Amino acid sequence: MSVRNLQHLFAPRSVALIGASARPGSMGATLLANLQGGGFKGKLFAVNPKYKQLGDLPCYASVADLPEAPDLAVICTPAATVPQLVRQLGERGTRAAVVLTSGLARGRDARGRSLRQATLDAAHPYLLRLLGANSAGLLVPGLGLNASVAHSGALPGRIAFVSQSGSLMTGVLDWARTRGIGFSHFISLGDSADVDLGDVLDHLASDGNAGAILLYVDQLRYARKFMSAARAAARSKPVIVLKSRSDTDGARPAASESGALATEDDVFDAAIRRAGMLRVHTTEQLFAAVETLAYARVLHGERLAIVSNGLGPGVLARDALRYGGGVAATLSPESVTRLDAVLPAGWNGAQPGNPVRASPVNLLGGAPPERYAAALDVLLADPQVDAVLIVHSPTATVDSRDVANAIAPLARAASRPILSCWLGGASVVAARAIAAEARMPTYRTPEDGVNGFLQLVNYRRNQNLLMEVPPSMAGHMAPDRSAARALVREAIAAKRLLLSDPETKAILRAYGLALVETRAAVDADAAVAAARAIGFPVAVKILTPDVMHKSDVGGVTLDLDSEDAVRAAAVRMRARLGELFPQARFDGFSVQAMCRRTHGHELIVGAALDPVFGPVLVFGQGGVAVEVLDDYSVGLPPLNLVLARDLVDRTRVARLLAGYRNRPAANLDAVLAVLIQVSRLISDIPEIVELDINPLVVDSRGAIVLDARMRLALADRSGSTLDRLAIRPYPRELEETIEWQGAPLLLRPIRPEDGPAHLAFFDALTPDDVRYRMFVRIRELQPSQLARFTQIDYDREMAFIATRKNADGVFETLAVARVVADPDNTSAEFAVTVRSDLKGMGLGRIMMEKLIRYCRARGTGEIVGEALPQNSRIVAMVKKLGFDVTIDREDGTRNMRLALR
Structure with a gap:
């Protein structure tokens, strides 16, 4: 770049x-x-x-x-x-x-x-x-x-x-x-x-x-470059993307269900969402989104209240909201009482004894401007309303300009978005101009107004993914990467590129996934022996790399409770495969312990390789009808808990997992753990190009893998194994443990999960140390600032922390060293902060030397920084490290520079 x-x-x-x-x-x-x-x-x-x-x-x-x-x-x-x-x-x-x-x-x-x-x-x-x-x-x-x-x-x-x-x-x-x-x-x-x-x-x-x-x-050619630039741009201003849909979706060959599900369009949507941008599908939507995002106040929730001077337009807006997946605001009792006092009877269609509190709020035909202002004032004070859409139809008795002038002062002072729809042509042109001057997004139809609100919702969700600090992932098992890599190398050496269920599970086991006990068998006799070792009842499944869905050839038999039943099922499956697919290879049988989960949900977790964005993840409703159900979401690795949760929430099955009637909620933490471990797996091992875990059965007790298959390919050795990922994952190779003050100290790149520790670190700084770092006095970090400090793009910047366990066994941050390079890597700006009570103990020099080694290895041209005149410690330290220090004549700021080339 x-x-x-x-x-x-x-x-x-x-x-x-x-x-x-x-x-x-x-x-x-x-x-x-x-x-x-x-x-x-x-x-x-x-x-x-x-x-x-x-x-x-x-x-x-x-x-x-x-x-x-x-x-x-x-x-x-x-x-x-x-x-x-x-x-x-x-x-x-x-x-x-x-x-x-x-x-x-x-x-x-x-x-x-x-x-x-x-x-x-x-x-x-x-x-x-x-x-x-x-x-x-x-x-x-x-x-x-x-x-x-x-x-x-x-x-x-x-x-x-x-x-x-x-x-x-x-x-x-x-x-x-x-x-x-x-x-x-x-x-x-x-x-x-x-x-x-x-x-x-x-x-x-x-x-x-x-x-x-x-x-x-x-089309895109350089996904890594695009994603890095897009994520940086989306942090500073709205970025809206119009992309034509691919005409090849569904035609891409795949050896897995995940590969078949993850279409080019799904992957592009996932990339735009991950970058914090907004995708639209028409030119009209493109420019409407600009007006909406530029004029509307920041949206803090997703509940929309609709106000109309007629029932018809209000209902059209409500229906558009419902069909678009939006949420209609339910008014508080206090708001209903206040509206009853300022609006005519029947404003909400209520019947005696059955008050209706959901919008639309019907001001009735001929509503004077004062009625609009009174209703809007009530709704803006309701904590259950996050945004308001005003729909106005022109009437013979009320000038639309007067309505716009009545609500404009409220719109200017409001802390939440107010959108306006002015139905009609020439008679409402002046009203639209007044609304626009008051920074109210304006629309021509109720449906357009709702679509504008839904754009705000989607943009907010995408920005939250970009900015939200995930909780710690403590307790997640550290994978045995060397064992998994050894199994993959062994399979590739043997030219087994499409791995069977037992082979795939061996690799998944190295990443801590819970697996139903499974053994491979080369023939019917071996299947009987495997069943005997596992214990009855068992399931027997045929192994063939040439049939994606085993049930299509009668290749799955469940609840086999005797040796004779196992033998008969195996013989029958082998014969059936030969009849239906005589050209198919036969690799034996998979024998599994029966997994009895009365309230279990069948899910699919998988991975595929997109030609542009590289590895992608798939999650959704699993089972034999996975492609017919069409209930799945696609995301880009690497994942953290926030991103994994979003992947789940974008499916319909998420509502089933939450529990219903007498069915308990599924163990969502177990599902998220599987997603994160699969994300790590495909990030760690570039030879994995497709993976299906289907079904992953989850209930209130946890998640267990029943069936899995994997496709391998020789990794491209032309560059780093990480280059295939659209977003660079956590650079584990930069971790380093040193001795400091007689105890081990871990120096490592910062992670999004370090948010709580970073807050504690900031709170432990003196006001002067905060000013030395920020050049201004700040009492506390805002959530967006915390996300900016902990969720970094490792392709563009680096922040190393020094961390160790405290007396309570919790890792604490002792120092932070940060460097941000320009896109050409010619110059990188640094900053080093040591916890105020640990100054003078050599920690600042340790962190600075870590930064310099990193920048040299990356080929950075120079490291530069600025310091306030009062910050003599940093100036003295960098001079010892070879920096040139000059003084700005205007404000006395110390400019520090170290040439690396």
């Missing part, structure tokens, strides 16, 4: 158009007209040997003839000329170019390289960044820059739009202009030969002109 030189692309002071033309309708003429007509205040150069002058603009014959090196070049010449032009620009000093030319991937140069590769090779020595090829261009309305072939410009605004489709870009520009929607940036990525989604997200995340980021995604 890299943001190097992107400032020349998105904020150039001079632009050269290479291929400028006077020929009407040509790309060169269109670009020239747009560059001149956009109001760009910088220098503009035209390059084309055919012209001396283009209008009032001098035209130069070549790049070499330009009076100076332009910050940005825009290239629209034939494909064969592009590599040489890029080389000339790099030699001249240009550091960014937009390439609109198409066909570079197909064309070849004299050396046989694709023109695309030749262009990259030409740019590389000069760090010249390329947008495109086949880009539709770039607009930065705040600079008056229109380096695009769009037929209309963009209005200035706070939205950054990034598109992988040039044709969609021009259509959206036209659509947005008619609706008065403005942009900070409008970027067509084209082929993304160099600058891609990850690079642009990194740049826009720190660009103050972009208040929200919209992405149109067609």
